[in-house]
Amino acid sequence: MSLFGTNGVRGIANEELTAEMALDLGRVIATLKPGRIAVACDTRLSSFMLKSAVLAGIMSAGSDAIDLGIAPTPALQFYAKNNRIAGVVVTASHNPREYNGIKFVQENGAEFFREMDEESEKIYNSKTFKIARWNEVGTLLRDECIEPYVSAIAESVDFDKKFRVVVDCGNGAGSLTTPEILKRLDCEVLGINCNLDGRFPARNPEPVEKELGLLKKTVVEFRADLGVAHDGDADRAVFVDEKGEFVSEDAMLALMAKHYVEKNGGGIVVTPVSSSRCVEDAVEEAGGEVVYTAVGSPVVAKVMMEKKAIFGGEGNGGLIFPEHLLARDGGMSVVKVLEIMYETGKSISELISEIPKYYMLKGKVECRNKEKVLRELRKMFPDANHVDGARIDYEDGWLLIRPSGTEPIARIYAEGKTKQRAEELYREGQSILKSILG
Numbered sequence: 001m002s003l004f005g006t007n008g009v010r011g012i013a014n015e016e017l018t019a020e021m022a023l024d025l026g027r028v029i030a031t032l033k034p035g036r037i038a039v040a041c042d043t044r045l046s047s048f049m050l051k052s053a054v055l056a057g058i059m060s061a062g063s064d065a066i067d068l069g070i071a072p073t074p075a076l077q078f079y080a081k082n083n084r085i086a087g088v089v090v091t092a093s094h095n096p097r098e099y100n101g102i103k104f105v106q107e108n109g110a111e112f113f114r115e116m117d118e119e120s121e122k123i124y125n126s127k128t129f130k131i132a133r134w135n136e137v138g139t140l141l142r143d144e145c146i147e148p149y150v151s152a153i154a155e156s157v158d159f160d161k162k163f164r165v166v167v168d169c170g171n172g173a174g175s176l177t178t179p180e181i182l183k184r185l186d187c188e189v190l191g192i193n194c195n196l197d198g199r200f201p202a203r204n205p206e207p208v209e210k211e212l213g214l215l216k217k218t219v220v221e222f223r224a225d226l227g228v229a230h231d232g233d234a235d236r237a238v239f240v241d242e243k244g245e246f247v248s249e250d251a252m253l254a255l256m257a258k259h260y261v262e263k264n265g266g267g268i269v270v271t272p273v274s275s276s277r278c279v280e281d282a283v284e285e286a287g288g289e290v291v292y293t294a295v296g297s298p299v300v301a302k303v304m305m306e307k308k309a310i311f312g313g314e315g316n317g318g319l320i321f322p323e324h325l326l327a328r329d330g331g332m333s334v335v336k337v338l339e340i341m342y343e344t345g346k347s348i349s350e351l352i353s354e355i356p357k358y359y360m361l362k363g364k365v366e367c368r369n370k371e372k373v374l375r376e377l378r379k380m381f382p383d384a385n386h387v388d389g390a391r392i393d394y395e396d397g398w399l400l401i402r403p404s405g406t407e408p409i410a411r412i413y414a415e416g417k418t419k420q421r422a423e424e425l426y427r428e429g430q431s432i433l434k435s436i437l438g
Contacts (some may be wrong), residue, residue: 003124004117006296006405008103010092013046017100019053025102026057026065026088027129028120030138033086033107034061034130040068040076040145041090042173042233045198046100051090054102055140058088062132066141070196071149072173072234073103074329078152079145081109081325091173094206094231097199110305110326111298146176149331154184156324157335159342164188164224165334166240168215170205171197174234178331185335190222205232207317209246212238220244226337226348230330236317237330239337241349250276250315251355252337254283258355259340260311261288267310270303272296273391273400274413275315281356294388295402301326358397359422360415365433367410370403376436377401399425401432 003009009025011017029037037058041047051067058065066085068076073089080087087105095101104112104120112120123129132138165187169175175194182189192214193202203211207229219227219240227240239247257269257279266287271279272295280290291307293299297318304312304322313319318328321336341348367373377390385391389402389410397416404411410433414425 002405003121007093007111007298008101008117010095010099010101012098013044013050013100017050017102019049022050022053022090022102023057023060024124024127024129026054027061027131028123029086029088029104030058030061030063031123031129032116032120034063036064036066036083036085036141038066038068038076038079038083038085038087038143038145039090040071040087042073042092043070043171043196043198044092044097044100044232047090047198050100050102054088054090059138059140060132061130062136062138064138064141066143068143068145070173070176071145072177072331074235074325074327074331075145075149075177077105077109077327078149078325080105080107082148089233091233092205093233093235096204108326110301113298113302150177150180150184152324153181153331153335156332157185157339159185159339161342162186162188163226163338163341164190164222165338166190166192166215166218166222166224166227167194168192168207168212168227168229169194169234170203170207170230170232171195171200172205172230172232172234174230174330177234178228178230178334181331181335185338187338190218190224192218200232207231207236207238212240212246216240216244216246225341228334231317234330235328237319237333238317239348241352242347243349245349247348247352249317250278250360251352252317253313253315253319254279254281254355255340255351256313256319256333256336257288257311258282258286259336261286264310268307270300270307270309270312272300272314273385273388274402276358276360276415277398278356278358279315292385292387292391297328358415358417359419360413361422361426363412363426364404364409365412365430366408367403367433367437368408369437370410373401373403373410373433373436380432394425397421397425399429401429
């Protein structure tokens, strides 16, 4: 099984992801990207331990390590881009409390692409990383990345309406940035769970609808224009409308993509094959084009760079604004939603009501022969999109069968214009996999 998944290395802290691993991963990035390397972490209880090990590994390989302390992942990425240096962020993003992770960042602020992760993994496994002589070890430096990041986002939009916004940072790193960004835009801000606490006492780090009851209730009570919630490292943002209703992440992706196409008079939007067709509908209606990729934000970012895309993102609250950063950014997502509301004069519920509605079902089945599944899917559906499994499009919906890259399972995604059609397509996916796997 690969050490690196779709977003770096993840595992249960001190069991699957140890300080020894973090030390060697620090050596790996310093071998690949010698020079100054910036390191930040989220609020998890294990993050300081792992960050310290990464910093030590970088210095032991002869590079200077810059400790940025606690910061959202996009703040570290923005710092790396502005200073043209590589970076490391210690975070498990949306994973449960006991997990942590280590993610490498390029000098342009983007996450390492897949081929870079593969090279990193080879160096890690072969232990061929650089070890500096005693008099050539690196130095520990300290800096901060919060202020430049907050300022850049606050200055990127211009509106003079005093929006009322409720922010649920989930006790994560976004507590340091999103409330401050909104205050600088003269918004009335009510923060919940905005104190740093790596135990995540209020809710799980992943901001799924069932975890956001307090946010929904507070939006209504505060008579807010918008509610927003972040994951642990604030590279994602999900929203609640002024009525206290959860906004589908796919619908928000479609709304933002449509906005960017209209502003640019066309252009390319990049998104994974697992995204709702409402994105394609909204983009094409506005005069743009959708390019589909494999699942994973580094893949989306890479294709965006290659295609010179105007916008991209995933249907999980991860939106990418290339003029700012070639990576998901929850803080920027919030201000861009407010910008659309200001420019159109519409509430978020009105804007979302204009996005075509679909019904999606997701599930998984055990799959221990992924190569056979992929081979048979190509035979059975030669005209499907095979960029990641097989996405079979129909006039009134689509079906995606995709073997997981990290687990012995195959995932089924089915979407239709009606709930009944989505259920039919999902059963079809189960039947296809049964016929292949026996």
